[in-house]
Amino acid sequence: HELKTPLTSIRLVAETLQTRLEPPTRDWVERLLRETIRLSNLVQDLLDLNQLQAQPTARLNLKPVDLTRLIQSSWVSLEPLARKKHIQLDYVGPEQLIIQADEARMHRVLLNLLDNSVKYSPAQQCIRVQLGIISSDQSAAMHQVHLQIIDAGPGFPENSLPLVFERFYRADPSRTRNVTGMSSASVTLTNSMAPEPSSKSRFQEESEFAQPNSGSGLGLAIARQIVEAHQGTVTAGNHPDTGGAWLQLFLPWQPEELSECSS
Ligand SMILES: Nc1ncnc2c1ncn2[C@@H]1O[C@H](COP(=O)(O)OP(=O)(O)OP(=O)(O)O)[C@@H](O)[C@H]1O
Numbered sequence: 001h002e003l004k005t006p007l008t009s010i011r012l013v014a015e016t017l018q019t020r021l022e023p024p025t026r027d028w029v030e031r032l033l034r035e036t037i038r039l040s041n042l043v044q045d046l047l048d049l050n051q052l053q054a055q056p057t058a059r060l061n062l063k064p065v066d067l068t069r070l071i072q073s074s075w076v077s078l079e080p081l082a083r084k085k086h087i088q089l090d091y092v093g094p095e096q097l098i099i100q101a102d103e104a105r106m107h108r109v110l111l112n113l114l115d116n117s118v119k120y121s122p123a124q125q126c127i128r129v130q131l132g133i134i135s136s137d138q139s140a141a142m143h144q145v146h147l148q149i150i151d152a153g154p155g156f157p158e159n160s161l162p163l164v165f166e167r168f169y170r171a172d173p174s175r176t177r178n179v180t181g182m183s184s185a186s187v188t189l190t191n192s193m194a195p196e197p198s199s200k201s202r203f204q205e206e207s208e209f210a211q212p213n214s215g216s217g218l219g220l221a222i223a224r225q226i227v228e229a230h231q232g233t234v235t236a237g238n239h240p241d242t243g244g245a246w247l248q249l250f251l252p253w254q255p256e257e258l259s260e261c262s263s
């Protein structure tokens with residue numbers, strides 16, 4: 001609360017100023033507003049992370065959720081960016097798979113994982129999402145949902161794998177810098193903290209989420225926290241076929257969840 005209140009005040013002041021100013025000063029205030037919104041989102045993410053960590057299951061709003069539909073709706077949110085890079089989703093799995101989950105939070109997990117894949121994939125590539133059920137013992141009494149996301153980007157640097165789920169961890173940007181084929185000039189633009197109230201800042205805004213060097217390093221930490229609150233696990237590696245990232249998610253699953261919901 002102590003963090004959110006001053007940010008809300010700054011945002012209100014910036015919004016008020018925005019309507020009263022003319023360019024180029026207005027562009028500076030727009031930038032201030034964008035950064036304030038980013039900071040507010042970051043603060044909200046950290047508060048959510050702390051709450052989930054303190055009381056993992058108490059904070060979940062569990063109900064039957066169709067995971068296939070959730071994958072599709074997460075992809076729809078990322079489609080504008082994916083379309084720009086001509087990246088397609090290649091889904092392999094059932095038409096419906098009902099799990100007990102907190103829908104909003106599970107949506108966030110998928111969004112964070114797919115956002116990374118879109119961000120780090122070169123143009124014209126497919127992102128493969130594979131969904132299935134696996135039995136974890138001989139009697140097949142224990143089932144797990146197995147969700148895999150495989151991209152054809154550069155993958156994780158081997159030495160970063162033990163760290164990628166840590167808060168604020170980001171692998172060496174120099175390694176990932178040219179994944180999108182963007183020039184180093186555009187990368188410098190995004191990194192620049194100096195106000196750029198010109199066409200440059202508009203370029204930055206458009207491409208912000210497309211660039212491998214954008215982001216705060218919280219996406220995977222949030223995903224892991226949510227998955228673990230659902231009694232699941234998430235692992236990161238590189239796929240032997242594509243060389244790109246290979247994220248695997250395992251969630252406990254009861255066969256009756258399917259019949260309960262289809263009746
Ligand atoms: N699909 C991927 N391919 C290659 N590297 C990846 C991929 N996903 C994540 N990474 C690496 O793992 C790091 C951590 O990912 P994470 O999603 O937590 O942070 P971010 O994407 O950098 O920022 P944020 O998600 O907060 O916007 C990234 O900075 C990147 O180095």
Ligand SMILES: [Mg+2]
Pocket residue numbers: 112115116215218219220
């Ligand atoms: Mg991310």
